Amino acid sequence: MTLIAALRCRDGLILGSDSQETRGAKGHRLARSTQKVYEPRPGFLLAWAGPQDVAQAFVLRLLRAKDISPGADRLEIKDRLHAILAELREDSSIEQRSDHIELLLAWWSRPEGKPVALHLFSGGAAEWVANWAFGGMELGVESATFASGALRYIDPAALALEQAKVVALKVLRDTIDTTVEGIGGPVQMGVVQRSGVRLLEKADMRGLYDTVDLWESQCAELLIGATIPPPASGNPDRGMRPPG
């Protein structure tokens, strides 16, 4: 089970996900870390939710497909992606092919000069992402929708990419923090911008996590008495002083 998300902003697009893969029956689940956002071919970012073998089969076919590039018309790309999904459903070698899978695929559309993202469902449906889109575990999607709704005073279309990364991370990690089972682990993110696509490294994510904490801390500081500066702790300060 998974949570995946897309957020379109003023000058780019972000794909994100949790990083936990769970297997087994409820109450006996095993969780392990897995990569859910990656660059399946140059110029494209993908986030998947559902059976991993189906996602891998999709990526392999996408990798082998000819003439799919960010320079192509987006409707043509959409048709090609649908064709790949249809092939998957008919491939008897994929055990979980009939299970539900959701994909978010994003790229910088060169003909349109803007980032686009497509929310694909294994049943054949597809939606273009306008601002926010969520996929994966139902409870996670509901929580993420609520978390993004709690930030409705922020217009994604007005955000620069760097700001949008922080907003996307806040929504994803708030969702992970509040959803009981099935999604978890550190947030993974990738970005689409005019210069191409990029996966955020662990060091980038650490800085972003601190930025969200800093944002929340400043919000708390707006309320009198909501924060205590470090020296005001009730614990004894055994720290050193410099000589002289």
Place this chain on the structure above:
Amino acid sequence: MKRRDWLLLFAAYKGAPDGLDPIRFQKGLFLFAQRTHVPERSKYTFKPYVYGPMSAGIYHDLDRLVDEGLVERVAVPGKHWSRYRPSGITFREGKRIIKQAEDEKLLDAARELFQIKQDVANVGFKELLERVYSEYPEFAVNSIFRKSA
């Protein structure tokens, strides 16, 4: 002296009995790099990040100090970051570093670092960012937080 010696000394100084968050470490060591005349190799390198000056080296060295048992990482309820708190070993190392600073004629820098810790520990985040941004605007160019007029 190595740059992580100054980081450890910053942790060892008075001013934050429960430890400090990573942002205050970042801002404190940034101010130290700007205000003191220690050799360049003893300073962290900072880039303008979304919350102002940031050095990936500080994150790395804080992790190393924790792994080596020289500072303690303490979880903070409601936050994803941890505070970094000194322990008995931190103070023992701190005394060694002070001695080394004395040998290398860097006691003024050690005193300045103490003052910086008092400054960054005593203010809220908003005020801390404002101070750094107004004093070093070139490191605020990528900040996502609004600056006061």
